[in-house]
Amino acid sequence: MSTIYRSEAGAHEIRRRYQDVLDGWPVPAEQVRVPTREGETFVLVSGPEDAPPLLLLHGSGANTTMWRDDIASWAGHFRTYALDLIGEPGFSAPSRPPLASDAHARWLDEVLEGLGIGATSVVGTSLGGWMALDYATRRPERVTRLALLCPGGIGRQKTAFLFKALLLRPLGDWGKRRSVQVGTGLYAPEDRPVLDQVALIFGQFRPRTERLPVFSYDRLRRLTMPVQVTVGGRDAIFDSRDTLRRVRQCVPHATADLLPEVGHAILGRTEAVLAFLTR
Numbered sequence: 001m002s003t004i005y006r007s008e009a010g011a012h013e014i015r016r017r018y019q020d021v022l023d024g025w026p027v028p029a030e031q032v033r034v035p036t037r038e039g040e041t042f043v044l045v046s047g048p049e050d051a052p053p054l055l056l057l058h059g060s061g062a063n064t065t066m067w068r069d070d071i072a073s074w075a076g077h078f079r080t081y082a083l084d085l086i087g088e089p090g091f092s093a094p095s096r097p098p099l100a101s102d103a104h105a106r107w108l109d110e111v112l113e114g115l116g117i118g119a120t121s122v123v124g125t126s127l128g129g130w131m132a133l134d135y136a137t138r139r140p141e142r143v144t145r146l147a148l149l150c151p152g153g154i155g156r157q158k159t160a161f162l163f164k165a166l167l168l169r170p171l172g173d174w175g176k177r178r179s180v181q182v183g184t185g186l187y188a189p190e191d192r193p194v195l196d197q198v199a200l201i202f203g204q205f206r207p208r209t210e211r212l213p214v215f216s217y218d219r220l221r222r223l224t225m226p227v228q229v230t231v232g233g234r235d236a237i238f239d240s241r242d243t244l245r246r247v248r249q250c251v252p253h254a255t256a257d258l259l260p261e262v263g264h265a266i267l268g269r270t271e272a273v274l275a276f277l278t279r
């Protein structure tokens with residue numbers, strides 16, 4: 001059993017539900033597995049073969065299903081490549097090289113080479129936003145546009161949420177669900193399917209405990225490509241206002257938006273991101 005899961009039965013259930021979503025994917029898709037030094041990487045490919053590439057990097061405790069509501073729109077304009085990040089609850093290898101190294105950039109180099117991609121637009125959220133930033137600051141020539149949703153590595157990472165989650169988890173299923181609500185900011189009835197999926201995963205999955213390295217001012221100033229940053233004013237995990245302050249200081253050409261009533265999970269931004277990517 002991989003150490004990223006709490007049990008083999010839990011891992012099996014997560015994978016089973018994942019496959020069910022893939023079987024009902026809203027657009028035609030090809031499932032590709034790319035060999036890398038970190039192990040195999042699963043990629044879900046959609047959109048016209050001759051369209052410009054778009055790389056999608058999901059957040060912690062997630063997989064390519066995060067993009068289900070976006071993909072029909074984006075795949076109409078791009079050849080989309082939704083990656084399962086290594087070390088997360090998808091079909092990629094469970095490898096977790098140190099974040100404070102160039103290991104993830106080298107991994108993405110191999111993935112892009114395996115897919116035959118030279119340069120690409122990138123959309124990343126949370127941990128995937130951190131990986132997108134890490135790659136874009138190390139390989140700016142390979143990133144044509146960068147759209148970030150509640151990205152890690154810019155603003156201060158909060159710790160109060162972790163203490164709340166530890167206090168709530170012993171309170172049974174209600175406590176576990178409540179801790180997920182606090183972390184994601186999803187409370188509306190229409191968010192229930194997403195909330196259920198996140199609760200299932202974090203009940204059986206061991207997330208990374210390594211704090212995300214914060215990018216220096218010099219690293220952020222390497223972002224010369226068009227950049228869009230969207231954050232939630234009620235994000236319980238990252239300090240959104242600190243994120244915007246540093247973006248505006250280091251990347252003055254970036255489009256930076258604060259959604260005051262939104263938490264860490266930013267949903268429903270399909271068309272806003274598409275407008276930026278096709279500008």
